[in-house]
Amino acid sequence: MSLTLCYFPLKGAAEISRLIFAYTGEKYEDKRITSEEWKAGEKAKSPTGGQPMILLEGGEVYSQSMAIARYLANKFDLAGKSxxxxxxxxxxxxxxxxxxxxxxxxxxxxxxxxxxxxxxxxxxxxxxxxxxxxxxxxxxxxxxxxxxxxxxxxxxxxxxxxxxxxxxxxxxxxxxxxxxxxxxxxxxxxxxxxxxxxxxxxxxxxxxx
Known part of the structure; x- marks a missing residue:
């Protein structure tokens, strides 16, 4: 199971994470959620009530744009060497x-x-x-x-x-x-x-x- 990045159909706060995925070539699902889908139930999945969200391989869900991008940077060796x-x-x-x-x-x-x-x-x-x-x-x-x-x-x-x-x-x-x-x-x-x-x-x- 690959990582899933969830956000509205915009660049916005999720684009830095998409750029990290793009640069590294790592596979992921770029899930784009409409406002209707967000209100209908997707919002309830967010730990902090907002997007973007990331679904990990084990099923855990996390939110907050910079937390997600920093996690990906560390995971894919783009955070720094020291x-x-x-x-x-x-x-x-x-x-x-x-x-x-x-x-x-x-x-x-x-x-x-x-x-x-x-x-x-x-x-x-x-x-x-x-x-x-x-x-x-x-x-x-x-x-x-x-x-x-x-x-x-x-x-x-x-x-x-x-x-x-x-x-x-x-x-x-x-x-x-x-x-x-x-x-x-x-x-x-x-x-x-x-x-x-x-x-x-x-x-x-x-x-x-």
């Missing part, structure tokens, strides 16, 4: 998820145009500052955040730049680019050029979010 490397990767992932992605999403989903403009300006400033810090302090390898090679931190950064930033740039002129951060661009491009990632991006269902 305790310190794992800490470094987690630090980068948290910066991307908590500091950058959430600030953009806050602005993206704001309905009031005046508040949306203000939030977008705040998000752009926060993201540019964080990109500078990541570029300066956090790239330890050749096109990777870790000295030992590719990790889930690289996949998380690729996910952010590929699936989150284009939405923000198109809808609220966020203007987020990697023009001033060549080390980060090298990380993004290295993931993008991976054959398994290329195959997944071409094959995955096309959704806005």
């Amino acid at each position: 305790g310190e490397e794992k800490l470094h990767a987690d630090m980068v992932v948290d910066a991307i998820k908590s500091d950058m992605a959430q600030s953009l999403m806050k602005a993206y989903f704001e309905k009031d145009e005046e508040r949306k403009t203000a939030f977008a300006g705040e998000a752009k400033e926060k993201i540019n500052t964080m990109l500078e810090l990541l570029e300066k302090n956090c790239v330890k390898g050749d096109g990777t955040f870790l000295a030992s090679g590719t990790s889930w931190a690289d996949l998380m950064f690729y996910n952010f730049m590929t699936d989150v930033v284009p939405l923000a740039n198109a809808s609220m002129s966020a203007g987020v680019t990697l023009d001033a951060t060549p080390k980060l661009k090298a990380i993004h491009d290295k993931v993008q050029e991976n054959p398994n990632i290329k195959k997944w991006i071409e094959a995955r269902p096309q959704t806005q979010f």
